[in-house]
Amino acid sequence: MPMSTHENRTGATAQTGALWRIASTRLPTKWGMFEAMGYERDVGTGAQNVETALAIVLGDLRQGAPLVRIHSQCLTGEVFGSLRCDCGGQLKLAMQAIAQEGRGLVIYEYQEGRGIGLMAKLQAYELQDAGIDTIEANHALGFKADFRDFSLAAAILHDLRIKRVRLLTNNPRKVRALSDAGIEVVARLPCEVGPTVHSLPYLQTKKQKMGHALNLELPG
Numbered sequence: 001m002p003m004s005t006h007e008n009r010t011g012a013t014a015q016t017g018a019l020w021r022i023a024s025t026r027l028p029t030k031w032g033m034f035e036a037m038g039y040e041r042d043v044g045t046g047a048q049n050v051e052t053a054l055a056i057v058l059g060d061l062r063q064g065a066p067l068v069r070i071h072s073q074c075l076t077g078e079v080f081g082s083l084r085c086d087c088g089g090q091l092k093l094a095m096q097a098i099a100q101e102g103r104g105l106v107i108y109e110y111q112e113g114r115g116i117g118l119m120a121k122l123q124a125y126e127l128q129d130a131g132i133d134t135i136e137a138n139h140a141l142g143f144k145a146d147f148r149d150f151s152l153a154a155a156i157l158h159d160l161r162i163k164r165v166r167l168l169t170n171n172p173r174k175v176r177a178l179s180d181a182g183i184e185v186v187a188r189l190p191c192e193v194g195p196t197v198h199s200l201p202y203l204q205t206k207k208q209k210m211g212h213a214l215n216l217e218l219p220g
Contacts, residue, residue, distance in 0.1 A: 018042050019155045027056065031099035034058050039156055052110055055156050056095075059103025065164035065186045067104030069094035070153045070174050072111035075118060084125065085202060089193030094168050097189075105160075107153045114138070115147030133205040145210060150174055154181035170212045188213075 019041045027036040037055040059066075071094065074087030081088065091106070098104035113121025116138065124137035135145040154177060157165065164184045167175060168191040175185050195203050195216055206212040 019152075019159060021159060029095065031095045032058060039152070039159075041152055041155065051152055053152050053156060054106075054108040055160065056106040056108060057160075058098050058105065059101075061103060061105065061160060061162055065166050065184075066162065067094075067098050067101055067168060067189070068157070068162070068165040069098070069104075069106045069168040069191065070150060071106055071108050072114065072148060073109065075112060076121075083196045083198040086193040086195070086199055090191050093191055093193060097168060107156055109148075109150075109152060111148045114145075115149070116141070116143045128202075133209075134202050135205060135209050146173065148173075150177035151181065154178055154183060157181075157183055170206075170214055172211050172213070 019039060022038040022040055024035060024037045027034040035057045037057060039053045039055065040050050041052075043049060043051055069091075071091055072087070074082075074085060076082035077085045077087035077089075078091060094106055098106070112118045113124065116124070120141055120143065123141055124134065127137040127140055128134060132140065138145055138147075150173070153174075157178070158181070162183070164186050165178065166187040166189055167178065167185050168189050169175065170191055175188055178185050190213065192214055200216065203212075203214055203216055207214045207216060
């Protein structure tokens, strides 16, 4: 796959599958001064021609195996504080862990609702309110249990010359996706937020049907 250089930032003439680093800027956060890198990849299929992602970077990533979190957008959890999922808490946990270590990155992908989009995610919630689980709801809407593709995250890691990572995830699919792309996952580190009464059924389904590594201990 063609990769970007610092001189190729616009992506205006990108070939299908090419990855472009569009911009890089300082990102002051409550966890410290990160760098935000904007990426685009030309997919050239269907209604969507370009997919985008952010790499939120702290410190020097060139040596060893940095902490990495591949995180999918969750508007309801990250913006509105929804307790139906653990997404907002996972993002905060990852940022805190990277800040404490002094280096690492979060790859933030626009994959709302495990890739089905915001409106379909709300439809899936509506079906779950009627008594079915998150996977059954996706299937009822004509989607796979997990519609995501982590190849863009792998391409970004290759662009940043990162060959080995310690991956903050509970999801075995992310480990396999990076390994299949030639990136060595030297350790899978848990990124678990304690469940609530609202998120427990959802997380139980992810553990039992999707193989997520979760303890699921409700607070006392």
